[in-house]
Amino acid sequence: MSNPFRLVIVGGGIAGLALATRLGKSLGRSGKLDITLVDKGFSHVWKPMLHCFAAGTARNENDRITFISHAAGHNFRFCYGEISGLDRANRRITLAPLVEKDDDNVVLEERYLDYDGIVFAIGSRANDFGTPGVLEHCIFLDNVVEANNFNERFRHALLQAYGRGTPVDIAIVGGGATGVQLAAELHKALEIGSLYNFTPKTPDMRVTLLEAGPRILPSFPEDVSAAAHKQLEALNISVRTGAMVSGVDESGFLLKDGSRVDAQFRVWAAGVKAPDVTRALDGLECTRGGQFVVKPSLQTTVDDRIFAMGDCSSIQNDPLPPTAQVARQEAHHLAKHLPAWILNQKPVPAFTFNNKGAIVALGSYNGWGTFPDGKTFGGGALHGLSARLGHTALYRQHQIELYGLRRGLIACLSDWLDGFVRPSVRMD
Template sequence: MTPKSEILIVGGGVAGLSLATQLGRSLGKTGKARITLIDRGFAHVWKPMLHCFAAGTVVNENDRISFINQASGHHFEFWPGEVVSIDRAKREVTLSPFHASDGTQVLESRTMNYDAIVLAIGSCANDFGTPGVAEHCLSIDNLVEANAFNEKFRMELLRAFADSSELDIAIVGGGATGTQLAAELHKALDIVDSFSLHAFGKTPPALRVTLLQSGARILPAFPESVSIAAKEQLERIGVTVRTSARVAAADATGFILKDGTHIPAKLRVWAAGVRAPEVTKTYGGLSLSKSGQILVKPNLCSIDDENIFAMGDCSFVADDPLPATAQVARQQANHLGHHLPAWIERKQPVSSCVFQNKGAIVALGTYNGWAALPGGSVWGGGFTHGLSARLAHIMLYRQHQIALFGLFRGLISCLSDWMETFVRPSVRLD
């Protein structure tokens, strides 16, 4: 009997978990290949929701999808661990030792062989070497960081309640992450308001959020009309938006701008641009972009090795650079999910992945939302349209869940989430 092909998928994010599920349903179920997903964590979260975890406005355990549970129901295997190197000659990856949260080593360093590997390890914040950022700023690139920010946010709010003082937060980066986080933090405080009066007998503290954007407008990926409307909306809820504000350094008290202005901030968030994780440098000498992403051909195969594919934020199609978005990651996963089975079984070449721009959506908490449709038209703003744009934002997540769970379980999950809203607090309080 011919041995099964070994396919490793590294990273169980938007792209990786979707691909593992699709290949499990095709090649895994029929026994034509062994599909193994490797991730450094045990659960998947929809990354475009991380600012809600950071603000504490998403408190639902159902929003974490266990890799082990997903694997057992979809004919693939899962191993926790961080892939730290690739030996392309031996077709072997090395996983670093695995540690428990108290630091105890649970698993030793391991190696795994592959016939094909798909890298989908996402991205992290790019501080462009700005002095003080690594030491003094938080980012919200994964669930651990978003939860760590939330813990600090709740503790600083508590301190501000006790002292009747103000809480200053500054966010660098006026893209979707920074802009949505600024609004979500205000939404969290609005909700806390209704609990706080009884619990502390004090009026809630003033939250002063400053959004710093180096360019001339926030949300530069959207049409100018959305940037203007979003800025006005943020200012209405109390966010200070400073455009053309280039940050020169960060320290323990705030940010220093290029013109010398000091922006005071108890909590400092860096959300300006992304790059691939440093570890791509140790992936078998693969060619990388300036931001460390793996250079791939239009069919998502590495330009150096026909057995290595990369997709999502950690990949870079040199001929047709695409933004680091969930939409791109999902389309690339669907493309490989469709074409890899024939490549594995018959070595049929994988065709080019053609990105179809379906537009972009931004939601400012429950305050407003906009969708920029292909062709330049904009939909959203105002109460009714803002509401529909916000609903469309939620629908993208539900679509992702349905793709992973199947229609029936996906709809049950939506229903149970909706029912839980009647019994759990709408903001994280502990």
């Protein structure tokens, strides 16, 4: 019997884990495909919820999917590591050494994985655009580790504010969905926390949202942007558009017009770029933002054995927005057509994106959803009910897709019951 085809999926986000799960149920179970999922973390979380983890209004312990156990139950292997190199001639990837941050102790040496085919799904990061001081003085929220670190610092700052009676100043750069939702979620966290009567007086929290463009939520219709702007200001969140950051220091942001916005917490949630490693992977073509350039089949332009999907990829002459919806549909496309490409050398057809709209929820205050025709549902009259339900439904759909119907419904029930036991906001 010939050896099975070795497929390596790099990245366990929405796209990577969905693809590994679906292929594991089919070709992995039959032994026709040897699947290895590589990720630099040990668990998966739904990235659109990172702002909730950062604010503490959701506990990611309940929302994580551990790669090792999930792989064991879905006929693929998990390999912990971060890709650092690619050798296309010998079909081999290099995984960087694992080094402890505190004392530079090497826990795992450099390792190698051989492949017959690769799918890159390594996501994206916020883009600092080379702005001086951003990397040194700003907090990013691109993964669960960064979200947890922010939440820990946020809780400590609130403790100090309660004890000293001083305000907490937070400035967020980026008026897209992440920045807007984080601003609202932080307000929600303080509002919930004040109900527990920690001290007689709830401290002030001053949140400023900075957007370089003329309006927040630029991917949504103008009426949604205007309504969201109004809602944030109703929560005493200062929204400044046309505010381009020219530099950052340990005290705050310097704007292009010469003014300053001082803040104890400086969050950078602007722009999108691929991880820096993409430019060092054996000549694969990349965009200016570091995304792999792929053909409509999602194969890279220089090597048909290498695919890329989700935020780290850009379809040649037809780029798509870096959203969870695009990543999920691309994963489903490859899950459907890779078996024929692997087993029978049939070409992978062109990917077609089916735009089902977008949704944004401002905590429990308001929200909007848009359909491809530009119409909206929800709005101020519903105070975010439709958007919140829609956002929750998308997450539950993701859980059920990965767990299966029975386990997915049990997970939903477990989360619901947990709400009766634990506080609505993280306290410790």
